[in-house]
Amino acid sequence: MSNTYQRIVLASRPDGEPTPQNFRLESVAVPEPAEGQVLVRNHYLSLDPYMRGRMNDGKNYAQPQPLDEVMIGGTVGEVVASRHPNYKAGDQVVGMGGWQQYQLADGNQPGVLRKVDTSRIPLSAYLGAVGMPGVTAWYGLVKLIAPKAGETVVVSAASGAVGGAVGQLAKARGCRAIGIAGGPEKCAFVVDELGFDACIDYKAHRDLGSLSAALKAAAPDGVDGYFENVGGMVLDAVMLQMNAFGRMAFCGMISGYNGEPIPMANPQLILTSRLKVEGFIVSEHMEVWPQALGELGTLVASGKLKYRETVAPRIEDAPEAFIGLLKGRNFGKQLVKLV
C-alpha cells in the first residue's frame, strides 16, 4: 500500500461536450479507517452515460455532481483494512467508490458496500452484466417492455453493457432480438457473439427513411418492444415500425446529453399506435435487484450471458475514456483499471 493515492474531481462544468479540463487529477494521502469504517482499494471504475447529466448544474433527474469533489461512479475492489465486524481484509466488494483508487466506507451504512463472490463471476462483471447495467437491462425489458415469446424487441446501443444484456435476456424469453449499433464491427459482435437475430449499423444510414427501411427489413412483423438508449433519429426510426400496443422503455438518450435539442418527430404515433412509453432510473427500483442479479449472475456464470469490456489502463485515462464513451468510441462496458 502506497502512502498516497490518486483521485479525479470535477473541476468545472462543461458547456456542451465535456473536455479533459473539466476534470482534475489529485494525489491525496491514503486514510486509516476509524471505528466502523472500511478501507477499500478500488480495482475497477465503471464509466456510464448518466455521469454526463450529473456534471450539469440545475434541474436534472438526479443530484448534480458537486464541484471539487470526487466524481461519482460505481467501483469494485478489495477490502484492505476494516474496523467493522461485517468486513475483513480480502473481501471483494462492489460500491459507489467514485473516480479514485481508495475509498473509506462507513460499514454501518446499509448498501454502501456489497460483498460479491468472484469464484464463478469475474470481479469486473459486477460493474456490468451482473451490476447496474445488467439490472438496468433487466428492469426495462422485464418490467416495462414485458415481452411475450414470439414478439420482436429492438435495443439501441446494442453492443454496450445495457444493450447487449437486453437482447440476450429477450432471446432467453423466446423473442426476436434486433440491435442497433454504430459500425460493422459492433454489429458483427452483436449478432455473432451475443446471438441477436439481426443488428443494424445506424452509421450506414444517414436519414430517417433509410434507417427505418432497414429496420422494417429486419423486423418484418413490426416491433413490439423498444429499449431506448440513444434518442434522436434512431428513436424516430424505431417508432415508425412500432406495432399497436408496443412498449418503449426510455433508459437513456445519449444523443442529447450535451444539451442539444433532440425532438421526437412523430409523437402522434404514441396515440395512433397506442404505445406505452416509460422512462426509468434503475436505482429507484431497488426491489427488483435481488431477482435481477440472481438471473444475471446465473447466466454469466454459465456462459449464457456474454459481454465485452473496454478497459482504460490507468486512472488518469478516465476523462478521455469518458469523453469517448459519450461519442460511442467504447466497445462494450467501459471500465477504468485503478490498480
Next chain:
Amino acid sequence: MSNTYQRIVLASRPDGEPTPQNFRLESVAVPEPAEGQVLVRNHYLSLDPYMRGRMNDGKNYAQPQPLDEVMIGGTVGEVVASRHPNYKAGDQVVGMGGWQQYQLADGNQPGVLRKVDTSRIPLSAYLGAVGMPGVTAWYGLVKLIAPKAGETVVVSAASGAVGGAVGQLAKARGCRAIGIAGGPEKCAFVVDELGFDACIDYKAHRDLGSLSAALKAAAPDGVDGYFENVGGMVLDAVMLQMNAFGRMAFCGMISGYNGEPIPMANPQLILTSRLKVEGFIVSEHMEVWPQALGELGTLVASGKLKYRETVAPRIEDAPEAFIGLLKGRNFGKQLVKLV
C-alpha cells in the same frame, strides 16, 4: 315518416384540411326493416375529431372511412319500426348510426344498439358526458393517470366534451384541475361553470416560454397527470412542468390531424422526469364502459357533471360544423340535429 331521408357520404379524401367538397349529401329511400332488423330515426349525430383520421387512406389507428359510404359517427335516436323482439317503436337508443337521418340495424348484432333511459338524462348526453367522450375522459383519467387526491391534473381542450369531464372527474377525486382552452370565454366557462381551479388561454401565449410560465403559475406544485387532446406547443409546455413519475394519457392530437408534423420538443423529459406516457382508444377498452357509464350517468343525473353543447341545426350543416370542430370553433360537445 317521409319516404326519403338524407345522408352524407365521403366523396373524396382531404389533402390537408377537409373542405365541404370532401362530403356529398344524398337523398335515399327510407327502408323497411327485414326480419331481425330495427329501423331507427336518428335525432342527433356526434361530431368528433377521430373522424378526421378515418378520412385518410393508408395506415391509421383505425379502419379508413370507405369512399361513397355513409360517414361513420355516433348517433342517438328512436326506434320507429322493429322486427326484432328486443326492440319496439319508441325505444330510445344510442349507436353508430353515421351521418344520416335513418339507420337500419341488425338487432341480433351485439352492441349495435343500446337502449337508454332518458327520464333523468337528456338523450343528447348519451353522445357526450354519458357516452363515448365521457368514457374517454374516465378511462384516460382513472385508468392511465390514476390520480391521487392532492395531485394536479391538467387537461387540454378543457371546454370540450372530453376535457370538461376529465377536470370534473379529477375534482371529484380531490385533485387540483387545470384546464387549457382557446379564448377567454371558454376559459371562464371552464372555471366558473365546470369548477376547474384554473384555466389557461393558450391563444394568449404565442411561445412556449410564455405558456409554460402561465402553467407554472397555475400549478405551483407541478403537474402529476396530463390528459392530452391537442399536441404541439401545448404538449411541450405541459411536459416542462411535469413532476417526477407523472402520467400522460394521449387521447388526441388535433393539432396534427391534417398531416402537418408536430414534433415533441423535449422527449428526454420522459426519461429525466420518469414519465409514463400512454396512447389509447376508448373503444378498445369496452370492459370499463359499464363502470364508467355508471359513474358518469349518476353525476349527470344529479347535476354534478356539467357540459355544454353546440348543435348544428340540420344534417347539411354537418360538414361545416365538422371543419369548425377541427379548428376549435365549437364550444363543448359538437352535435348535429337530424330531426
